[in-house]
Amino acid sequence: MEKEDTVQPHDFWQELHPADTYDIRKSHTDFYPAILSDGRQLRLPIRPLSDGEHALASLIVNQASFAVQDALAVQLAEKLGPFKPDVIVGLPTLGLTLASAVARAMGHSRYVPLGTSKKFWYRADLSVPMSSITTPDQTKRLYIDPRMLPLVENRRVVLIDDVISSGTSIAAGLSLLAIAGIEPVAIGAAMLQSRRWVEQLTALGRHWPDRTVGVFSTPILSKSPDGGWNAGSEPRK
Known part of the structure; x- marks a missing residue:
């Protein structure tokens, strides 16, 4: 070697x-x-x-360094360009860093962050359980701020996470947006980690793997x- x-x-x-x-x-x-x-x-x-x-x-x-973050955001923005998104939605926690940078790279003035910290004005019916491969023993709830709904309703939405591995976090994000009547036009990530996520997303819809793009795969x-x-x-x- x-x-x-x-x-x-x-x-x-x-x-x-x-x-x-x-x-x-x-x-x-x-x-x-x-x-x-x-x-x-x-x-x-x-x-x-x-x-x-x-x-x-x-x-x-x-x-990551700002130079690496910027490069990942610019390349992901280029790959998402053909989907013509109106708004970027980010998954917590690390997906928020990437989603914000991608929104900037696409010329958007803001993005919509989902969260796992419940504010007193959040609604239980606008939340779903969420876990991830890095914290498998910690089940949280994923929320969308009700005040953000007008930003995503009847818009072309892209859902972003930093890494897609098992697909559980993305599945939670899709389920939450579905509750709000939103179906994203695409899913984006910096890294597609193996192919284990394909089965999880296919169970939600056979079209999802084809709508999922990453800057690189490992x-x-x-x-x-x-x-x-x-x-x-x-x-x-």
Whole structure:
């Protein structure tokens, strides 16, 4: 296995590298080099899963440098352009950082944030349960501020999260918007993490995978004989 650059934990997500700086086909130790829409590469830390045989590449967008955040937002805005959105809706927590930046990149004056913190004027009938792959043991409720409804009603809405992995957070967002009578024209994310989300979204509608776009995709990584990680198959359920 070819030796990789050493990256300190606080240095991840801070720099974009020229195309082909790293070979994604090789075994990796500390990071996986994701490829953006324009060919540039972003080093993502590798997080081993509990089975010890598989791992995921991780992105925490609000810890990324402003240059990386801006690049992700601009590229996602370009991919969402053909859907002609009128308003961007962001999922908490990290999806809010990306959604705000995408809305700016598309020339919008504001965006609509969903939330998990209940304000006294929120309505229980405008909320749904929500959990995520990073906090599987914490079920919260996802809310839309009733005052924001006029901004999304009869508009072309795009729902954004930072990462789509299992699809549970996006599914909650779609369910909440459906309660409000809203069906987004598209779903956007910086990273599509593996393909596990496809089944979850297909259960809500066969059209959703085709309406979901990301700046880059990352695979499930499998343990290699040399002790590193290679792009491999999904772990068995």
